[in-house]
Amino acid sequence: MIIAAMDAAPATTQMIVPLRKMDFRNDLHRIACPVLLMVGKDDPITPPVFSESIAESLRDNQLTYHRYSECRHGVIADKLDEAMKAVRDFVGRF
Numbered sequence: 001m002i003i004a005a006m007d008a009a010p011a012t013t014q015m016i017v018p019l020r021k022m023d024f025r026n027d028l029h030r031i032a033c034p035v036l037l038m039v040g041k042d043d044p045i046t047p048p049v050f051s052e053s054i055a056e057s058l059r060d061n062q063l064t065y066h067r068y069s070e071c072r073h074g075v076i077a078d079k080l081d082e083a084m085k086a087v088r089d090f091v092g093r094f
Helices: 002-020 025-030 048-056 080-092
Strands: 035-040 063-068
Touching: 025 048, 035 048, 035 080, 048 063, 063 080
Parallel strands: 035 063
Antiparallel strands: none
16 A cells, blocks of 8 residues: 555656646636635635635626635535535526
């Protein structure tokens, strides 16, 4: 089991490293559809300041933004009921 995990590490690194270079903030103004943005206030992977930057790049009339306290990166895992209500409410508008 440990050997399999060690063998997977280089492949995982090859997948993750390019993600660090992905920055689409300059293209966010091109989004024309409604957006649901759900953020954990305690997210150590994607800090809320990044989500604020995304939110600022979108028009207010297209953005539904939820910030969840006592929530980390996995909003649905950490706040299942609240997150699913937000998704249902968002989808129900259309």
